[in-house]
Amino acid sequence: MAYEITRDYISFGNARSGEKLKEVKFIVSHSTGNPGSTAYANRNYFNNHQPYASAHTFIDDRYILEIIPLDEKAWHVLYSKPTDNRxxxxxxxxxxxxxxxxxxxxxxxxxxxxxxxxxxxxxCQKFNLDPSKHIVSHRTLDPERRTDPLDAFRLYGITWDGFISDVSRMLESSQSLKNRASQVPSTFLRLPLKIGDRGPFVKEVQEDLIRAGFPLPKYGADGIFGEETERAVMAFQKQYGLHIDGLVGRETLTKLTEVVKSKLYNEEFPLPNKVLKRGDTGEDVKMVQRALKHLNFDPKDIDGIYGKKTENAVRRFQSMYAALKDDGIYGPNTRKFMKMELQQK
Ligand SMILES: [Zn+2]
Incomplete structure (x- = not known):
């Protein structure tokens, strides 16, 4: 084998139920929600926090780390999403x-x-899969909430199609599955994208501009970098204090990815910007309860009542951070740390 696979499984819990995966029909490609975190950092997170989420394998520049056996289920795509079924x-x-x-x-x-x-x-070799048919991105399965792994790829100028053809080439020369793979993928795009460029990568960037609040009313995400797209890029650059040149280079792409991600997760678990404490009620309290539950500090009921259980859940969360007072009161500091944790999930 060209690369060594490290099998270091997490313990059983929310993240690893032990339920058997009967048949492997496809692969879902992800990238981590927490850039800079290594394969082992992720393993530790899933092992210690046991969120209701997981994936089989985490890959960085040193490890191919399987944290859940391939014959068991992992929780990496919401069940309610219809595209995988289709x-x-x-x-x-x-x-x-x-x-x-x-x-x-x-x-x-x-x-x-x-x-x-x-x-x-x-x-693909192990489960007899075809890269062009049986590999799908998380973004495709859950477009309302996720952008991975295309967001990671694009920072380095790799398109989804380029990735699939890299996998196909690797598979075709079965020799390279045995010998250490040394070839550098030949599908790198030339950045920056600029007026006149076209293709799927342009389309992805356009979709993200729209998601980030820079609409393309006339042409939409048509995969052609025209004047409308250029204007949207410049408006984006202006708003975020970037050099305004209408070109999509590494800096603009990084910012765009960050903005889209933060919009997606803010929509998923919005957190009220106020102080809440025991005795408070209402929709704001519910938001806090939902986020706490998602972070595995379960307040038991999502009922909009800041009672003893919610206060305890807030206190348990606060006790994880030296910078927070464990007073059970939700305020700006607690909010800041909750947002940070939500972003990492
Ligand atoms: Zn994902």
Whole structure:
């Protein structure tokens, strides 16, 4: 084998039920929600926090780390999403392997990406899958909430199609599955994107501009970088204090990804910007309760009543951070740390 696979499974809990995966019909490609976190940092997080979420394998520049056995289920796509059923006749959690790319920070992207490509090819061989049919991005399955792994790819100029063809090539030369893969993918895009460019990568960027609040009323996300797109890019650059040149380079892409991500998660778990404490009631309290539950500090009832259980849940959350007072009162500091944790989930 070209790369070593490390099997270091997390303990049983919310993240690992031990339920058997009967058949592997496809692969869902992800990238971690927390750039800069390594494969082992993720393993530790899932092992210690045991959120109701997980994936089988985390890959960085040093490890291909399987944290859940491939014959067990992991929780990496919401059951309520219909696209996996439409495409594969099954829910991803019941019929797919979830693979996460770790990137950003000190992680060497090329090393991590080569392992990620190799591992997808390895899975295709092992489960007799076709890369062009049986690999799907999390973004495709859950477009309202997720952008991975395309958001990570694009920072390094890789398109989804480029990734699939890298996997296919790797699989075709079965030799490279045995020998250490040394070739650098040949599908790197040339950044910056600019007026006149076209293709799926342009379309992704346009979709994200729209999501970020910079509409393209005339042409929409048509995959063609025209004047309307250029104007939207410049408006985006202006709003976020970037150099205004209408070109989509690394800096603009990074910011765009960040803005879209924060919009997506803010919509998912909005947190009220006020002080709440025992005795308060209403929709704001419910928001806090929902977020606490998502972070595994379960307030038991999502009833909009800031009672003893909610106060205790807030206190348990606060006790995790030296910077927070464990007073059971939800305020700006607690909000800040909750937002940080939500972003990492
Ligand atoms: Zn994902």
């Amino acid at each position: 495409m594969f006749g099954a829910d991803a959690n019941d019929a797919a392997i979830g693979v996460e790319l770790c990137y950003g920070g000190n992680i060497n992207f090329t090393e991590a990406y080569n392992r990620y490509v190799w591992y997808h090819a390895y899975l």
